[in-house]
Amino acid sequence: MWTLLQIELYKIFRKPRTYIAFGAIAAFILLIQLALLVNGKQYLQFVLGFLDDSFEIPYDKINNGYWICFAILNLLLIHVPILVALVAGDIVSGEANMGTLRLLVSKPISRTQLLLAKFLAAVAYVIVLLTWMALIALGLSIALFGTGDVVVAKAMELHQIEQHDVLWRYFAAFGFAALALVVVASLSLLLSTVSENSIGPIVATVCIIIVCTLISEMQIPLYDKYLKPYLFTTYMLGWKGFFYIGVDDDGQTIRGSVQNASAIFKCIGVLVAYVIGFVTASVLLFRKKDILS
Amino acid sequence: MKRSFLWCLAALTVSPLIPRAQTVQQLVEKVKAKIDQVKDYTATGRMKTNVSFLKVPVANVVIYFRKPDQLKIKNEKGISFVPRGAVSINLNNVLSNGAYTVLDAGKDKVNGIAVQVVKLLPVDDNAEVVLSTLYIDEARLVILKSRTTTRDNGSYELEMSYGNYVNYGLPDKILFSFNTKEYKLPKGITFDFDDGAPPPKETAGGKGKKGRAEISIRSYTINKGLSGDVFK
Incomplete structure (x- = not known):
């Protein structure tokens, strides 16, 4: 299995398209960092400015590396699934398209082993991609902007997390994001097994994610009641739960707590099930698949 | 005869107010004189903010004050959302220029302590503060409670308790109540994760909310001189 995994990883990282995601993420993050370095205060005023009448808001202190990483993840984690689909959607169908799949399954290894090796390779790709993202989004932001308390703006609440209570939340959030992206990778793998070319599964995965995300975010009672609970995209935002801090009866935040841990565990459970x-x-499909190409 | 009687009645009705008005004026002057001893101070303490939509930790703050009206509350290590009207915890703002009319508003009790209620009306029609009501402890010559109504920023209420620094008229504990605006951001910007937590309680009409900040002072450093840089 280890040899199979190594071969699959070699195949993934040999393709130029694999590095599109790394380049896109780096470019996107650097652009956000540059924008917030120059106009961070204005961006914060856009988000929190209406509180200016009631409070003195220390914009310069809020615009720190921890907060910038949160802002990046907020903007980017919706789009990263598309980059994952780019590689995972190609993992089986790409071989079918090139004509190497028939050759591959003729080797003395089970189809289950082969597919699991491909799945694990996709998981490894997701982890490497997120590590890269963490390095730039968190590491570089800290290097450029320093650390500080994180202020998380929800639709109806503002949560402040003290700086020495932040880092573990990022590790947890990136771990959660890895699981969420593995769901995307496994969906792409499923679509890839039933397709003979790469474009189909990639586009189909992207379309499914876009439609499901829209339904999850539209706030329409009909969809909220009957559709939203069954869509994996609803649970992919669970990483944010680590940044919603718990409060005591007096309304003061409790260090090291999250507002609703059970909701996060529920998300993890649902995503694992997916x-x-x-x-x-x-x-099952791959084992029964009639491979003609 | 009838006219004389009416004059006498009027004189009898008004006469108690004349010395009393002088008394409250003197009382305010005495309180002001006490506060005036403090030219500047640096105070360290803890600020607990209680606003329905703000989930913030208890903050260690430093308060800087310099006469006549410079006041800054800073969180040296982290972030603090300091209510705008917190500057009114500096009662010098109200009392310093002396441009007000003092009205006797009777007696009352604050936390079981008998107080003289005094209303201050600014002489300047365009002043930001429209009306201040002070609840003065006549025995210790300190303000236990004040209610300030401003032109643009709603009303603020202060409750103060005194300890070690009562001789300077400086409180050990300040409870500051203020009005805040409604907090609401579009979900399209925040992309909230719905973790099932109940939303903050709406106030009647949903137009504004009441917030409270409690500052417990640990220590004061009084009249040691302060650089203007700390107020920038």
């Missing part, structure tokens, strides 16, 4: 569902379906 991964198992997609991968199992992929294996």
Whole structure:
């Protein structure tokens, strides 16, 4: 299995398209960092400015590396699934398209092993991509802007987390994001197993994510009641739960707490179930697949 | 005869107010004289903010004051959302220029302590402060409570308790109540994760909310001189 995984990783990281995601993420993050370096105060005024009448807001202190990383993740984690689909959607269908899949399955290894190796390679890709993202979004932001308390703006609340209570939340959030992106990778894998070319699964994954995200975010009671609970995109935002801090009866924040840990665990459970569902379906389909190309 | 009677009645009705008005004027002057001893101070303490939409930690703050009206509350280590009207915790703002009319508003009690209620009306029609009501502890010559109504920023209420620094008229604990605007951002900007937590309670009409900040002072450094840089 280890050899199979190594081969699959070699195949992924040999393709130029793999590095599109790394380049896109770096460019996007650097652009945000530059913008916030120059106009950070204005951006914060746009978000929090209406509180100016009631409070003295220390914009310069809020515009720190920790907050900038949160702002980047808020903007970027919606788009990263598209970059994951770019690689994971190609993982089986790409071989079918090139004609190497038939050759591959003729080797003395089970189809299940082969597909699991491909899935694990996609997982490894997700982890490397998120590590890269963490390095630039968090590491570089801290280097450029320093650290400080994080102020998280929700629609109806403002949460402040003290700086020495922040770092573990990022580790947890990136861990959660990895799981969320593995769901995308497994969906792409499923679509990839039933397709003979790469474009189909990639585009289909992107379309599914866009439609599901729209439904999750539209705030329409009909969808909220009957659709939203069943969409994996609803649970992909769970990483933010680590930045919603718990408060005591007096309304003061409790260091090291999250507002609703059970909601995060529920998200993790649902996402794991989706991964198992997609991968199992992929294996079943792949085992019965009539490989002609 | 009838006219004389009416004059006498009027004189009897008004006469108690004349010395009393002088008394409250003197009382305010005495309180002002006490506060005037303090030219500047640096105070360290803890600020607890209680606003329905703000989830913030208890902050260690430093308060800088310099006569006549410079006041700054800073959180040296982290971030603090300091209510705009907190500057009114500096009662010099109200009393320093002396351009007000003092009205006797009777007696009352604050936390069981008998107080003289005094209303200050600014002489300047365009002053930001429209009306200040002070609840003065006549025995210790300190203000236990004040209510300030401003032209543009709603009304503020202060409750103060005194300890070690009562001789300077400086409180050990300040409870500051203020009005805040409604907080609401579009979900399209915040992309909230719905964790099932109940939203903050709406006030009647949803037009504004009441906030409270409690500052507990640990220590004061009084009249040691302060650089103007700290107020920038």
